[in-house]
Amino acid sequence: MTTSPIGRRALLRGAAALAALPALAACGTGTSRSSSASGGSGAGGGKTVAVRNSGGAYGEALKKAIYDPFTQETGITVQVANLDGAQVLAQIKQGRPQVDLIDNSMMDHAKFVRENALEQLDLDRLKNVKTAQLPENLITEYAVAVNFYAQCMAYRTDAFGGRKPESWADFWDAKAFQGGRSMCNPDADLPELEFALLADGVAMDKLYPLDVDRAFKAMERIRGEVKKFWDSGPLPGMLLTRQEVTMATVWHGRLADLFKQGVPVAAQLNGARRQFQGYAIAKGAPHLDAAYQLFDYSIRPEVQARLAMTYPTNPSSPLAYDKISEEVRNGLAGAPQYYDKGFDADTEWWLKNEEAVTKRWLGWARG
Amino acid sequence: MAATLAGVPARPRRLLASRRTRIGILYALPAVAYLLALFVYPIFSTLLLSVQDLDGSLTLHWYADALTGVNLSVLFTTLRIAAETALFSLVIGFLLANAISRLRPLPAALAMLIVVVPHFISALVRTYGWIIMLGDKGLVNQLLAGLGVPGAPYQLLYNEIGVVIGTTAMMLPYTVLLLYGVMRGVDRRLLAAAASMGAGRLVIFRRVYLPLVAPGLATAGLLSFILALGYYITPALMGGPNQTMIASLINQQVMKQNQWNGAAAEGVILLLLTFAGLLLVKLVSSLGEAKKRSAS
CATH class of the missing domain: 3.40.190.10 (Periplasmic binding protein-like II)
Structure with a gap:
């Protein structure tokens, strides 16, 4: 036991050094120039x-x-x-x-x-x-x-007895199209307010400027069905493949891999958002x-x-x-x-409103 | 701090405060300079950033932002998840390390390898592994449903259960390695002696074994708490919005909104929380020392 105090002292010192890790990892990202990929003269x-x-x-x-x-x-x-x-x-x-x-x-x-x-x-x-x-x-x-790239809905073709969701209103209709949903998290892409408004009956050419209050009210209706807000591109495909959800919003290009693997999944490009x-x-x-x-x-x-x-x-x-x-x-x-x-996302509108909408989204989603 | 912690009396220390100490300081100089440049300076510039407004004037409103509304609730979530992770990784790590410390060297090394290897797999791949294990249609739920367990399938992902399973698994190598080292240092003869005096297994554990490994437990618990504070990939992948961690907010501010001041304020808060954790452990352990001394 004689060595124990020293060992513990060393450990505590180690712990003290580690203490700063989270803060460093959080704040240090941009302050240091990475020199590994050189960009100088060839x-x-x-x-x-x-x-x-x-x-x-x-x-x-x-x-x-x-x-x-x-x-x-x-x-x-x-x-x-x-x-x-x-x-x-x-x-x-x-x-x-x-x-x-x-x-x-x-x-x-x-x-x-x-x-x-x-x-x-x-x-x-x-x-x-x-x-x-x-x-x-x-x-x-x-x-x-x-x-x-287009953000659209994808669904399992074996989930609804041969019926196809045609619109965002169908995505929102959890009675006719049962099963879990997945939508995107602001970590991955802009919140999907446009889809909520389309589901709520707004015409595609009348979306912008977005009616944020109406959109969040519509989002509230689907909140309970959303099993996971995806934060990385492959996740919605993974959730569909594993049958964790029956419908998800997805970056359209990511579906190519699923088609190749023969997963019974299809895309619906009605109301897709282009960026x-x-x-x-x-x-x-x-x-x-x-x-x-x-x-x-x-x-x-x-x-x-x-x-x-x-x-x-x-x-x-x-x-x-x-x-x-x-x-x-x-x-x-x-x-x-x-x-x-589909429609083009309005960059101008989102530039002005992204920060506020993202913050509101988090409050809404944590509800 | 180290001196009080180790309980070394002050007298021999004063004897050492002579040439040897001064040479020691000389040896430490390069390391000190290194830390000043690469550690202290960045932290202070972060500190400065967190009290600066966009036009450069001093302000505290980034802190006010960080400590109100949804940001505050995220802060509490972070503390809660870190505490849960520390608790579970301590308990499971204790059991594992205890089992491994009783093994022969070769099987022990093998068992250790199994604990550590998952760390070398990328977080993303590992999390997809968890989906296959814990999803509604995953192995665990299929098994439970097959056995006719009522209530199956259980929701084991995208909530706090999923997050704690994920972060605990991440933390196990640290706690197991740490506790294993401490447990190997325990003199088994003490346990035998206690047994020979008629102590039951429970009493031996509580009165002899536990006090001997207690410092290791405190360090391991603290370590996993601190590491978990800064986690965000695992909670983001395995949890829902209610498990958003503060590091996730910092990332969003820097990467999406180019808002360094608010991110710096949250980073500083995270650092202070870490210090508070360290202080707490120091307090507890010095209390323990004092109690031991007064008992003897």
Whole structure:
């Protein structure tokens, strides 16, 4: 027993050091610059461009469908950094961005604009914006949308005796379509107020500005059926596969894996919410020329189509869909036959209201 | 602090306060400088951030925000879940460590490996494993339903039960490793001696064994409480909105709203809670020391 006090002392000291861990983990994220993914000048004097994307399967698809062919065509090496938006923003504010080109949601780009963190775009250097016939609203002063994702409902085809839910009203109707539901948590995406309003009878073209009170009242009706508010992309698919729920909201692209596995699941694109993803250039980007080149390259319809063939993402250029095989096209929420069923999320409205709605959502959900 | 904790009388300490101590300070200098730069400075800048308004003026309204409304209830939730996790990981860890400490070295190492290995699996994969185990159509519920247990299937996920199962499993390696070390240090002859004096098993456990491992219990409990305070992935994946932890709010503020000041205030509150926990354990253990001394 003689060693016990020393051991305990050491342990307490260890515990004291650990005490600071939660706080550090919570606060330290953005204060330190990660130096692992270097964004400086390339090796051997060759030109490089550094691009930020969210990584994962999407990141791999980008490399295969866009970055590698781009390097082949131009000789410019593409370096990838999977940074959080907050990290990129902190770097730009320090005046030393690690990346030139930022692949992010248009909503996040708008937040960066508020912080004065993006280069104003010289559209003359983005020739393909015209040739790709991008819709006007996808071209802003600081960012251009290249693709979008759709958030829609998915359901188990074996759960309702052959009947198909057709609308958000059906999603809300727990008597006719029994079983648990799953909806998204603000950790993952914007609260699904639009779906609640559609279920409550609001017309799709009259959604914005959202009637928040009415939406939360409608959400209240489905609250009891929601077993889990999903906070990561694969979760709703997992819950459907395991029959934990019969219907869920889902990022449409995530369903492709389930179809491949033969899970009896189908998507309903009526009332789907579209959110756009695009490129912007970091203020003070060290490789401005190369950044414009990769930017312009990514907008080409055939490049957008190639990405869509690799990963279920929806090109922003209407011309791209002709270049996608019919089989793949029919699985995309952006295909011409589905497009009119959904609506675009109003970035402007959400920028103004996201914070307040998120806070109210948490209070509501904890109820 | 260490001196009072260990109960070392002050006299021999004063004898040491000579050249040796000064050389000791010299040796400690690099480490101190390292901690100052990489630990103390960031904490102070966080502190500063938490009392600054957006225009740079001093304010306490981030703290007022953090301590009212839904944020306050999240804070209480965090404390509650951390306490529950500490309790369960202590009890289960105690039983496991006790069993392992009686094993021969090889099986003991194997058992330890089984406790620690799940830690090397990513949190996401592990949580999906839990869905397969604990879901409505999961192994446990299927088994219970098959046995005809009334009330099955039970809701074991997306509520507090699910969260505590998940966080406790995360914490077990720490408590088991810690308690195992302490238990190996217990002199078994003391237990034998107590038995030879006619003490029953319960009395031996309560009067001899438990006091010997008590310091380890306190440390293990504190450690899991502190670690659980900062958890958020497991509670987010295995719980519902009612199990939102404060770290989740901090993450949201930084990542989604670019709101560093409010996040800093919540981080500071978390740090203070941790210190309060440390203080509590120190108080309890020094009380215990005092009691022991007055008894002898």
